[in-house]
Every structure is written in C-alpha cells, then in structure tokens.
Amino acid sequence: MGSTPFTLKWGILATGGIAKTFTKDLLVNPSTRNTSDIYHSVVAAASSSSVSRAQSFLKEVGAPTTAKAYGHYKDLVSDPDVDIVYVATPHSHHYQNARMCLEAGKHVLCEKSFTVNTEQAKILVDLAREKQLFLMEAVWTRFFPLAKEIRGIVKSGVVGEVKRVFADLSFWNDVEREFGPEHRMVNMDLAGGALLDLGIYSLTWVFQILYHIVPEAQRGPPTVASSITKYAGTGCDEMVSMILSFPPNSAHGIATTNLRVSHNPNPDHPSDNPIRIQGTLGEISIAFPAYRPLSYKMIPASSPSRGTPATFQYQEVKHDIPSGGQGMFWEADECARCIRDGRLESEGMPWEESLVIMRVMDEVRRQGGLRYPEKLESVEFPLEGF
Ligand SMILES: NC(=O)C1=CN([C@@H]2O[C@H](COP(=O)(O)OP(=O)(O)OC[C@H]3O[C@@H](n4cnc5c(N)ncnc54)[C@H](OP(=O)(O)O)[C@@H]3O)[C@@H](O)[C@H]2O)C=CC1
C-alpha cells in the first residue's frame, strides 16, 4: 500500500460554466488517471448572486454534502477550511478576486486571461511572493499529457530548428445573434473580446514552443506586430492577428483569433490542423481545439536537396481523457503537487511567462487601440462594485 495522498481543499469562487466543468473534474477520483500521490476535496463554493445559487451549484456538480455554500465571495476566502481558491469569474474581475484571496491568505488558481493588464498581474505575483502563497494562471492546456509530449518532442530536436509556429483558436460565430451585448464574450465591462478569451490559447502554443522550452539564457520577449478589428456592437476585439519574432533566432510565432471565421469551415470537409510547429526537418500539427489538445500529426519534411533527412516517420497520434473528464484535473493536480512541495509557482505556467504573455497582449491592445473602461484597467483595490 502507498502512503496517504496529499489532499488539497478547494473553494470555488463563482458558479458559471467553467466553474462547473472544473469542479466536476476535481471530483473525479485521481486513481482513474493513475494518480495516487494527491487528492482533491471540494469544501466550499461561493456565488456573488445568492447562497441558493451556490447550493444548487454544489448539488449539480455532485460535491460532498459537507461542502459549504456562500452568498458572498468574501465569506469563502474567510473559511479556514479552504486551502486554495479557484477564481472563475470574467476577466474583468480576476485581479480584484484573486487579490482578495491572496490578501486572505489563500493559494489561488485564477482563470485565464490572468488579469486585464500586466500591471495588475505583477501586483498579484508580488503579493503571492510576499505572502508565500501559490498562484497560477489557469492555462489548463499546458498540463495535458499531449502538450507535455509535444514540448518534449520539440526539445529533442527531432523536427530540427523550429522556425515558425502558427496557432489559431477561432470560432465561426454569428456574433450578433449568438452574443447579446451583455455576454461576457463581447462585453467591454467584463473585459470581453477574442484576445483575452481565445487568443491567449494561440499565444500559449506559440510561447510553449518559442519561449518556454528555450534555455533561459537564450530566450526573451518577442517583438510584436499586430492588427485588431473591433466589433461594432460593443467595441471589443472580434479579430486579432499577431506576428511575434522571438530571440535568439528570430523564429516567428503567428497567433490568430477570430469570432467571425475559423480554421475549419465545414467539418464534413476537414481543413488543416490549426496549430503547426514548423522545424527545419518537419512539422508537428495539432488538431482543434487549441485549449484541449487530443491529437497531432508528425510530418517529416520531404526535402532531398537539403541533405539532412528527417529521422522520423509520418504518424498520427491520438490521446484520450480518462474517466470522461474534461482534462482540467491535470492542472489541479499540478496545483496540489506544488502546494504539497512548498512551491509558489508551477514550472508549467511560471509567473514570469504569464507576465511576458500579458505584456504581449497589452502591446497588441495598444497597437489596436483597444482599452477597457478605466476601472477595469485600474490597480486600485478594493474597487467598489467588484
Ligand atoms: N479554461 C477554460 O477552458 C475556460 C475558461 N474560461 C474562463 O473562465 C472565466 C469565466 O468564464 P465562464 O465560466 O464561461 O463565464 P460564465 O459567465 O458562465 O460565469 C462567470 C461567473 O462569474 C460570476 N460573476 C461575478 N461577477 C460577474 C459579473 N459582473 N458578470 C458576470 N458574471 C459574474 C458569476 O457567478 P456567481 O453569480 O456565482 O458569482 C458567473 O456565473 C473567464 O475568465 C473565461 O475566460 C471560460 C470557459 C472555458
């Protein structure tokens, strides 16, 4: 028999769509993914709307009946039984909510995009460091076995030197019909728009390959050229294209996101994969969706004139997610291990990298003239109305 697993006690802040998905994943027994060193316990949830909403949430996700329901976020962060808070509010609220958790001495997993701007993110990071608390931006994609596998393949050099990464996450939305002006996807008061909601995943793939796995002494923030088209309905960004150039070899990362068109117009006639990692010896292409990667192709370059042939064969690789989960439990497992081991940040999504990515998004917004209402860009805390 193995030793007793480390159990992390979670409090869930907000009861919307992703909070439900994440909490259901927390409740999947880790043994179903061959994990026995850690365990998750859902001890409380809070809704800013009402205590009954928090109660319904806990019931719907199948939390233990001992889990407490709160009608205010501040009550959740005062609960001594809660170790870590999962912040699942809209982007506009992340800074205020995560900061409240840290001030109250709680570890934090905060949904993407981390904050509205870098200044806010930096304050959270400094606070976590000062208070010796764990803090991570919830970029769950990075903790998928497939993402780890791809990082390992690229690091091994099998595809040669990576010169270019294309990454798209877009949806073929009928924006006017699907999203009313209040919807979080397009609502400027909730820091909506394609970049913070979806573009972060395109950037995630570009950064995993052209930044994260590059030795620290050689890597650096990219230069940024970008274009934004705004949605006339609310003024948020509906189309964003970014061309990033990374040290040390000026490799290009082309990250796109769009609420109008996507990579695959017709599933009956599938288009190419939307994420393409192009090295001098071949390509790895990863299938949609960027946030939940489950299959990829390894394509050796056919270039007899080049002299150095690829040493790998064409193959298609498919992964699955055990136990019918969404795959959000892998990032939760990472939180548990970091906290168990006294680490304040995860190597998979380090603070410094969240900040560099945030800076890129700030610059893209600057170039495109996209600014959220001043109170959302503010670092004032606590801010009335949040
Ligand atoms: N990792 C992933 O795959 C995904 C991540 N996300 C991220 O999660 C976050 C939430 O998204 P999602 O769950 O889809 O959003 P929802 O609109 O479904 O839920 C957001 C919740 O936040 C709370 N909230 C607090 N203040 C407000 C406010 N002023 N307006 C609206 N809601 C408020 C509400 O909960 P309550 O009333 O209980 O307080 C609400 O239910 C975003 O940051 C998004 O980017 C979203 C989808 C997928």
Ligand SMILES: O=C1OC[C@@H](O)[C@H](O)[C@H]1O
């Ligand atoms: O994180 C996300 O991934 C899935 C998308 O549909 C959603 O809008 C986004 O928030």
